[in-house]
Amino acid sequence: MSASVFSTGITRRSFAASTIAGLAALPLRARAAANIEALAVTCIDYRLVDDAIRFLDDERHLRKEFDLVALAGASLAAVAPAFPASGAAFWDHVAIAKQLHNIQRVVLLDHRDCGAYKVQFGSRFADDGSAELEQHRGIMRLVAAEFERRKIDLPLEFYLMALDGKAEPVPV
Ligand SMILES: [Zn+2]
16 A cells, blocks of 8 residues: 555646646735745754744845755755755755746855754864854855756855854855
8 A cells, every 4th residue: 555646647747737737726926926035944953943034034134035945954964975865855945946936046054063063073073163163164165066066056145053043154
């Protein structure tokens, strides 16, 4: 009884057709919101979920203007050997947000004391101050290079949030 949806008579073609029919039936107001400003990528960490939304809504002025992906490590998820499935999800969602909502940039919000960075770096995890910032910056540079390698032409903004909810921009 474990047959997948796609092997039980719903072909990819009919699935796509019914999805498009569903979109056409959406009220005009919902469809009018198809173009938005950004895709935001945050960590999953429960301590900072509210601060991350507040930062995006109020400080970045992106209320109702961002798609949201939460993956452990945020920037790290895109490139970490420790989390290959997160990497696949990251790049899939960049493509989906581009296609569905014509996003104009990607905002990546890492945070200090991140458990995913601890997993990836183990004893080399930099746990505070400027060393921690540089560890994040190193990952962010890899992410920027990967966007370039994949020929995804979107401006990137990187931030590092402290546990008190204050975020600083990280130029890469
Ligand atoms: Zn984290």
